[in-house]
């Protein structure tokens with residue numbers, strides 16, 4: 278077991294891709310860094326995602342960070358001296374009607390403004406990118422510089438590289454509180470004792486708000502549960518990732534298709550939903566066709582933890598050390614059926630595994646990266662990556678590190694400032710667009 282430092286320069290809460298990428302950047306630039314995770318590295322979103330590294334069909338306020346991230350991805354294996362499963366096979370987004378094509382046109386303009394070479398493909402050209410796929414699309418948007426990587430490799434690769442640069446990585450140890458004195462951060466309290474530091478970065482994914490709220494630092498953040506299916510391996514078909522008819526796909530290096538039902542996501546009802554209702558109800562209403570509200574354990578968990586002295590409150594983090602939400606059986610069946618319809622030659626291919634993950638999202642689908650507005654000096658937030666954190670992670674980590682060090686930021690951090698919620702300066706988005 279790694280010894281807990283009693284003091285360091287920077288404590289990072291959370292060993293997902295964001296925390297680990299930030300730890301790596303800071304350690305590489307000579308900072309003493311301790312990263313603490315309540316469970317294993319990358320156990321929550323960062324190993325459960327689809328593995329897409331996409332710039333395509335992003336909101337304009339996210340494009341510069343996405344482009345900067347792809348630049349880092351291209352050299353990441355060499356930089357971290359580790360296999361990250363990187364392949365730059367492009368992304369294809371199928372359009373089925375005039376609304377889709379109008380959106381492609383709009384996005385194409387945003388993309389070209391950002392220097393991205395995106396094109397609209399004909400049906401024959403789609404068949405060249407994804408041979409054997411059949412369907413009723415009328416066109417497709419294609420961005421050849423998008424890529425994919427292996428979520429089971431990347432976060433650990435960042436953590437290992439951070440360690441080689443002197444960072445301490447502590448797992449299975451929850452941070453129970455962020456400590457302050459005189460309006461400044463003094464460190465964190467953990468299950469294994471305190472760690473003193475003048476800078477704390479909260480990169481705790483869906484749990485970030487729970488850690489910052491006691492300090493009066495609030496932001497709207499929802500967890501959307503989403504199911505992923507992985508097929509048995511088949512011969513190579515495509516190295517592009519894609520939005521197809523009723524499902525999304527990526528074929529990994531082992532030949533397995535990683536699929537998700539493009540039409541299903543679940544808002545787990547918890548106390549946060551009531552707290553942040555004014556932010557999320559408009560998004561939920563817009564996406565009512567595919568979002569489902571579900572009352573279950575998360576609400577009871579939050580209610581039980583309100584009771585003073587209850588064991589649910591005392592041992593909250595022990596009870597939520599490793600979150601492994603069940604895959605939705607209906608979504609699994611629907612996704613596989615849509616895949617079989619689109620690839621008739623693969624209709625006999627079965628499922629190797631299925632899982633689910635909680636995507637932490639903000640109302641404008643953009644992360645919060647930077648100082649906590651109105652919070653103690655030395656507290657930074659790097660969270661809320663809203664279904665894009667795998668792709669954006671390498672750049673998000675670098676931007677967070679730039680802001681800690683006061684260096685020239687990788688991209689303009691303004692769209693990601695925490696203060697945008699208090700200022701009500703939040704771009705309106707449709708949560709379906711990624």
Ligand SMILES: Cc1cc2nc3c(=O)[nH]c(=O)nc-3n(C[C@H](O)[C@H](O)[C@H](O)COP(=O)(O)OP(=O)(O)OC[C@H]3O[C@@H](n4cnc5c(N)ncnc54)[C@H](O)[C@@H]3O)c2cc1C
Pocket residue numbers: 290291292293294295296313314315316317318319320321322323324325326327328329330331450451452453480481482483484485488503504505594598633634635636659660661662663664665666667668669
């Ligand atoms: C099903 C699914 C599909 C997705 N697909 C894609 C995709 O294709 N492309 C893409 O770009 N993004 C995708 N995403 C989103 C992406 O995975 C996330 O945005 C990204 O992983 C977020 O990283 P993170 O480090 O912020 O959070 P996480 O990976 O959730 O890490 C947070 C960490 O904080 C730790 N933690 C929490 N509380 C505490 C505490 N009190 N003490 C110590 N540690 C704590 C947790 O244990 C966890 O390890 C997907 C997500 C899901 C769930």
